[in-house]
Amino acid sequence: MRFVLRRLAFFLVTLWAAITTNFLIPRLMPGNAALSMMARYKGHVNPQALHALEIAFGVNTHQSLPREYFTYLGNVARGRFGISLTFFPDAVSREVLQALPWTLGLVGVTTVLAFVLGTLIGLVTAWRRGGLLDGLLPPIFVITSAFPYFWLALLSIWLFAIKLGWLPESGGYDVVTTVDWSWAFVGDVLRHSILPAFTILVTSIGGWILTMRNNTISVLTEDYVRMARAKGLKPWRIMWTYAGRNAILPNLTGFAMSLGFVVSGAILVEFVFNYPGVGWMFLQSVENQDYALMQALFLMIILAVLAAILAADAATAMLDPRTRDRT
Amino acid sequence: MRRVLILALLVGLVATTWASFGNASGSKARSSSSVTSVTISNEQGTTWTCGFNPFNPSVQPFSFGPVYEELVFVNGLKSGATTNWLASGHAWSNHNKTLTFTIRSGVKWSDGKAFTAADVLYTFKLLKAHPALDLNAAWSVLKSVSQKGNKVVFNFKSSAVPYFYYIGGQTPIVPKHIWSSIKNPVTSKDSSPVGTGPYKMGNCSPQVIKYTKNPNYWQKGLPKIETVYYPAFTSNDPANQQLASGKAQWGSQFIPNIKAYYLSKSPDHHIWFPPLVNVSIFINLKDPILSNVAVRKAMAYAIDRSRVSKIGEYGYEPPSNQTGIVTPTFSSWLDQNLAKKVTYNPAKAVAILTAAGFKKSGGVFHTPSGKALSFRIINIGGYSDWVASVQIIQSQLKAVGIKITAENLSSTTYDADVYNGKYQLAYDGNESGGPAPYYELRQLLYSKNSAPIGKAASSNWERYSNPATDALIDQYGATTNAATQQAIIRKLEAVMVNFVPVIPITEGVDWYQYNTKDITGWVTQNDPYAKPAAYEVPDWGVMLLHLKPKG
Numbered sequence: 001m002r003f004v005l006r007r008l009a010f011f012l013v014t015l016w017a018a019i020t021t022n023f024l025i026p027r028l029m030p031g032n033a034a035l036s037m038m039a040r041y042k043g044h045v046n047p048q049a050l051h052a053l054e055i056a057f058g059v060n061t062h063q064s065l066p067r068e069y070f071t072y073l074g075n076v077a078r079g080r081f082g083i084s085l086t087f088f089p090d091a092v093s094r095e096v097l098q099a100l101p102w103t104l105g106l107v108g109v110t111t112v113l114a115f116v117l118g119t120l121i122g123l124v125t126a127w128r129r130g131g132l133l134d135g136l137l138p139p140i141f142v143i144t145s146a147f148p149y150f151w152l153a154l155l156s157i158w159l160f161a162i163k164l165g166w167l168p169e170s171g172g173y174d175v176v177t178t179v180d181w182s183w184a185f186v187g188d189v190l191r192h193s194i195l196p197a198f199t200i201l202v203t204s205i206g207g208w209i210l211t212m213r214n215n216t217i218s219v220l221t222e223d224y225v226r227m228a229r230a231k232g233l234k235p236w237r238i239m240w241t242y243a244g245r246n247a248i249l250p251n252l253t254g255f256a257m258s259l260g261f262v263v264s265g266a267i268l269v270e271f272v273f274n275y276p277g278v279g280w281m282f283l284q285s286v287e288n289q290d291y292a293l294m295q296a297l298f299l300m301i302i303l304a305v306l307a308a309i310l311a312a313d314a315a316t317a318m319l320d321p322r323t324r325d326r327t
Numbered sequence: 328m329r330r331v332l333i334l335a336l337l338v339g340l341v342a343t344t345w346a347s348f349g350n351a352s353g354s355k356a357r358s359s360s361s362v363t364s365v366t367i368s369n370e371q372g373t374t375w376t377c378g379f380n381p382f383n384p385s386v387q388p389f390s391f392g393p394v395y396e397e398l399v400f401v402n403g404l405k406s407g408a409t410t411n412w413l414a415s416g417h418a419w420s421n422h423n424k425t426l427t428f429t430i431r432s433g434v435k436w437s438d439g440k441a442f443t444a445a446d447v448l449y450t451f452k453l454l455k456a457h458p459a460l461d462l463n464a465a466w467s468v469l470k471s472v473s474q475k476g477n478k479v480v481f482n483f484k485s486s487a488v489p490y491f492y493y494i495g496g497q498t499p500i501v502p503k504h505i506w507s508s509i510k511n512p513v514t515s516k517d518s519s520p521v522g523t524g525p526y527k528m529g530n531c532s533p534q535v536i537k538y539t540k541n542p543n544y545w546q547k548g549l550p551k552i553e554t555v556y557y558p559a560f561t562s563n564d565p566a567n568q569q570l571a572s573g574k575a576q577w578g579s580q581f582i583p584n585i586k587a588y589y590l591s592k593s594p595d596h597h598i599w600f601p602p603l604v605n606v607s608i609f610i611n612l613k614d615p616i617l618s619n620v621a622v623r624k625a626m627a628y629a630i631d632r633s634r635v636s637k638i639g640e641y642g643y644e645p646p647s648n649q650t651g652i653v654t655p656t657f658s659s660w661l662d663q664n665l666a667k668k669v670t671y672n673p674a675k676a677v678a679i680l681t682a683a684g685f686k687k688s689g690g691v692f693h694t695p696s697g698k699a700l701s702f703r704i705i706n707i708g709g710y711s712d713w714v715a716s717v718q719i720i721q722s723q724l725k726a727v728g729i730k731i732t733a734e735n736l737s738s739t740t741y742d743a744d745v746y747n748g749k750y751q752l753a754y755d756g757n758e759s760g761g762p763a764p765y766y767e768l769r770q771l772l773y774s775k776n777s778a779p780i781g782k783a784a785s786s787n788w789e790r791y792s793n794p795a796t797d798a799l800i801d802q803y804g805a806t807t808n809a810a811t812q813q814a815i816i817r818k819l820e821a822v823m824v825n826f827v828p829v830i831p832i833t834e835g836v837d838w839y840q841y842n843t844k845d846i847t848g849w850v851t852q853n854d855p856y857a858k859p860a861a862y863e864v865p866d867w868g869v870m871l872l873h874l875k876p877k878g
Contacts, residue, residue, distance in 0.1 A: 051458075083514065086373070087373075087376040087378075088376075088378075088383060088385060088514075089378060089380070089383065089513075089514040089515065089516050090376045090378060090516065095376070098533055099374070099533070154564075162568070162572075169565060169568050170560075170564075170565030170568065170569075171534060171558070171565065172534055173534065175366060175534075175535045175556050175558045175574075176364075176556065179530070179532045270561060271561060271562050272562070272564070273565070274559075274560055274561050274562060274565040276374050276533050276534055276559075280374075280561050281374075284372070284373060287737075287738070287739060289739065
């Protein structure tokens, strides 16, 4: 119980610190929102209109910093994130909620897939150390992990979309498809996600394979594995229930953290594949000094990562009694 | 374990076959709709918000033109030739201080209600009540607007003839019966816009806007194209790829190496880049060394503009001339003798500096007091063509003994520095120009556009100020006489050539690619009936009316 309470308290303190940093950092950036508005609308806005727009946006309100801070805290608590400068006059929450499913779908699913596949391959190759599989798969995937992501993405677009014409080269779905819940639309979305998912998978799986493989190798030297073999259990059973379950524990925290970071989007993926996710929105908010959008996105990442760490801690505590308090 | 693997394999197989069925229906849809629809490729670096408020500068290009319309169409490629649009006629009176528009009858809004002069009056009253909507500063020159039956009368504070372009050609007319019930038009999203234009907003998602034909459009029989697709692109490559494959037919893209990438892919692929506004070196006239006209003149003679155009801009942007007149678009305004005065002549540059008392030492000229002619030039790092152009300029100036160091900044920092005058030299082509050279020259030379160093100036970033020039610009604004206008422009050209406040290098163009396989009616060099880029408002609405399926 004390363990849980301690963890919760730690979580809250970290949350407060993160929220405060979230408030301060955009304000420490050079430039100011008014000028970047002027630049965005260059030639199409006269200075008087610009001034009026500034007032409408709430830019340059000349409030004192502490007062702004408490207003910000209040708004965060009530879930009010304001109007986005980049996507004026849409509310920030609306824009983020629109892009989030695409990111969660693509990046979330591929992260889970990469973890599952990587762990499986790591486990199997460690069990059959020195075999053909072990000689081929880990080196190949470690090399592909080292490739610059955008290079691999561009190469696969060139090969699969342009040269061979098997898959579409960009977008979340085709331009002429109507957006509804028909099979045609869902199928179109899946088709458009194959290439981005494939490239993410190929570049991220190497890390999981390597760590799982190393964990498993060290677990295989343990006494209880020897005991299981001596008892005469089937090899697959030992690998799965004895070695695998223990080897995966260190990876859980890593997996939880990468799940938390899913909501930050994969900006390179979205850029190369023109995918309508959250990562590109992030870059735009920084370029346009769109404090409201930036803060909302940062907050989302903070919350997701912190929650993920909390969940990982809880899971590890549940699964591995060795990590609980020594009483 | 094996069972799990087999199961996973089966699921994967099923998913891919099922997804490929989606493929079959998708491609069928594409081929059958390509004849009655046109797809645009214009990368804006963002997904759509599906807002269509025509007074919101970031989404105005998506509704002003096809949905909302203007009073008179002003052709920027024909020096401002006008075509009556929602107004059936217009006239100046009272020493060019009163402008009267006769409003066309028989026009309906897309919701069926009748369009009248009351809507025009309401639109301008709306701009007065909410300055944030008055993007073109119409009310800085207007005294009053009133309605007399089917006529709308504009009274100006003083004669402002060039404002005809902004009031008649650049103001979208909105319906009174909808906008009068909107509480805050500045923050209104306007997701279902009601306009007089040839298209209605059919469907919008963050990835694509679909426009459908307005069956009650006032120009009978038009438009001939039923649907317009406007996809959103966050980067250039997918947009260029859609043009090259023929999936998009109308492009407004900068495509490097366009011959190999686009033109060679099909005989139906065409391009035209009409020059519109200069890309120039802006010189901070408040800088102690740069305020010496000899230094500026020497720089103007030292730069080989055609080389910069060929290497920095792939030859897409023609070289400028020092008069600031963009040719061939505005050739009728060009003073040929003035244009010939400043050409590429490094020997003359050296002669000017020597005659002004500068001495060369260590390959670089120095002022009599010993300061080197060494300057920083700021540039937008993300514009690779501008970066390349500045590199060439750097080597050319080095050859005559002027040293410049390029600073490639992010566009946020760059804009802040340019607007506030915190630079020595800046490479900039971000003026908006207009349908005649007057507009660009006014942006460059009118002192009221400028601001002291440290305050943001909307244009005239070089901080040029001369009451005689201001008087000339005001004089132009007071006349509709073509001969007077020509004479004034020639005087302004003389200012550009003799004073050298900025050095125009290349002529910025509209990027334009078009595919003639299934659609005709495109703007061409021989028939420049509108500005051809999809981001030009309201020109793209005019272009959509001319397009029709082949055969």
